[in-house]
Amino acid sequence: MVERHIRLNETEDVKEFVNEAAKCEFDIDISYNRIIIDAKSILGILSMDLTRELTVRCYGESKRFNEVMAKFAVA
Secondary structure, eight states, X not given: OEEEEEOOOSHHHHHHHHHHHHTOSXXXXXXXXXXXXXXXXXXXHXXXXXXXXXXXXXXXXXXXXXHHHHHHBOO
């Protein structure tokens, strides 16, 4: 399992993130506090507080998805 922290600032960021997550054949969860959402659900992610730092947990490996997560990574 890989865990990273990201920030999605606008709807276009969410769309890009979800599109890449949907291409993965493994589970990806995105969370903050106690709320956990499937990262492949655009409505789920848009319902989250995007002003917060989000935690992404990947249960597999994808080079392209890792690149997308790096783009939105919190330093």
